[in-house]
Amino acid sequence: MQKLMAITLFIGWTTLASLHGIAQQPADTPYFRKLALDNDIEAYMGKYNKVFSFIRVNNDNFITHHKLMANTSSYIGVHADYKWLSADLSTGLPRTFVDNAIHGRKALGIHLGKTTDKMRIDGGYERFNGLVLPLTTRPAHHDLKTGFTYTDYSLQATxxxxxxxxxxxxxxxYGAVQLRSAGTLLTNISTTVHMFTQPADSARHPSPGASHVMQALGDHPSWMNTIVHGGYAYNFIVGHGNWSINPWLMTGIGAQRELKGKAATKLVYDYRCTLTMGYNSPQVYVYLNAFYNHIESRLRYSNLIVRDNDLWLTVGYRLGTLSHKIMGLL
Known part of the structure; x- marks a missing residue:
């Protein structure tokens, strides 16, 4: 299954790259203008959290009163866009993880996307080793380690x-300059595969934390949600396009299907909101972005709410095009 999803993600990115030839910058209008320099390099830092909340768990009241958390952290990274290629590299900051005692790679994420004048398509892969049930706000030795790994694959179009x-x-x-305030209705379709896995030893001899999670997840801890959203975004402009505040709000309804077994298709819902604010100029731009996403899945023995919240600050610098191609490709 993981190989299949990796192939799907690769095909999706190939499709995004192929859009470069037809996805030109929009022509200048009284409301916005394109930029002469359309390549850039960015540095960013932020804080990310992923929280799982179980409700209505059969015969287990403990886990309904505690949040299961991915071992997320604060992070720093760099991002570059050059012609049709986007590249991104980030790392977690030491001593900022939910459980700093977990050894090895704690998290891995890959996100790729392409934005045109009317549409954005993006895909992502996330993997978190060591889900934790914090019992108190005290140090990590008061937490219950579950031994579970959580992975998700996502693909969406807006x-x-x-x-x-x-x-x-x-x-x-900030790939163009909005000159006057304007808003838009929008639609989005997204597909996400959620997977919880355990090493064989952990499954045969589960810890107390793992036992609570197994009780809530049941026998088939992998499923796919496909959701259609509707929403609205508005870009408030100050100073002839130099400053902007851009809130987004989307809500959606869709279908959930387990990847194993023969469970019936279930109805699920989702809502998300984003707020972007910052400064934009022909060469330098700075913006702060806040993101929140809430999706509820209906499992066999419980309902699971997955919440993502991310806050990051980006500083970008626009570059020109090189006089010679890089390796004959770019």
Whole structure:
């Protein structure tokens, strides 16, 4: 299954790269303008959390009163866009993880995307080793380690309906300059595969923390949610496009299917909100981004709410195009 999803993600990224030839910057309008320098390099830092909350668990009241947390942390990273290629590298900051006592690679994430004037497509892969049930706010030895690994694969597409006035590149990553305030209705379709796994030894001899999680997850801890969203975004502009505040709100409903077994398709819902604010100029840009996502899945023995919240600060510098191609490709 993991190989299949990795192949799917690769195909999705290949498709994104192929869009470069047809996804030109929107023409200048009274509401926004394109930038002469469309390559960039960015540095960013932030704090990410992923929390799992179980409700209505059969015969287990303990886990309904404690949040299961991925071993996330504060992070720093660099990102670069050059022609059709985007590259990103980040790392967690030491001593900022939920449980700093867990050894080895704690988290891995890959996210790829392409933004055009009307549409954004992006895919992602996340893997977290060592889910933790914090019992108190005291140091990590008071936490219950579960031995579980959580992995998700995601692919989504967002389409806006007012591309004549609302610049999607300006709103998403400051890839253009919005000159006047404007808003847009939008729609989004997303597919996410959620997977909980355990090493064989941990499954044969579960810890107390793992036992609570197993009780809530049941026998088939992997499923796929496909959700269609509707929403609205508005870009508030100050200072002829130099300063902006851009809130997004989306809510959706869709279907859930277990990847093993023959459980019936279930109805699920999701809502998410984003707030971006910052400074944009022809060469330098700085923005602060806050993101929150809430999705509820209906498992066999419980309902599971997955919440993601991310806050990061980005500083970017725009670059020109090199006079010669890089390795004959870029």
């Amino acid at each position: 389409y806006i309906f007012n591309a004549g006035k609302f610049s999607l590149p300006a709103a998403m990553n």
